[in-house]
Amino acid sequence: MANKSLAELLSTFSFLSLTADNKIVCDITKHEMPPKADIVLGHINGKKFKKTMEWYSYDYSEFEPYIVVDRQNSNKLHCKLTGMTLNKIPNEVKKHANGKKYLRLELHETAFV
Numbered sequence: 398m399a400n401k402s403l404a405e406l407l408s409t410f411s412f413l414s415l416t417a418d419n420k421i422v423c424d425i426t427k428h429e430m431p432p433k434a435d436i437v438l439g440h441i442n443g444k445k446f447k448k449t450m451e452w453y454s455y456d457y458s459e460f461e462p463y464i465v466v467d468r469q470n471s472n473k474l475h476c477k478l479t480g481m482t483l484n485k486i487p488n489e490v491k492k493h494a495n496g497k498k499y500l501r502l503e504l505h506e507t508a509f510v
Contacts, residue, residue, distance in 0.1 A: 478502040
């Protein structure tokens with residue numbers, strides 16, 4: 398993969414695009430970089446990109462119907478029980494869903510259904 402040209406990278410990864418001012422933009426992290434294959438590969442193999450891909454590709458449907466995508470910011474989640482806005486970080490959401498307040502309110506909510 399180290400010997401790929403810029404055209405091959407753009408055709409392989411759909412989240413990369415070339416802008417009118419001749420820059421490569423990553424749609425996932427919104428990172429702009431010069432049109433050089435080694436720089437683009439460095440970004441794709443970087444820690445920030447991998448972490449972002451992991452967080453935003455996680456399936457949060459296991460926490461529904463109480464934890465849903467936030468209406469104002471699609472990069473965040475909203476807890477209908479506690480009213481809290483949560484980051485889309487799997488460990489943070491799991492910690493919230495296992496917290497005392499959430500479990501108490503969930504038990505109270507399911508008791509009346």
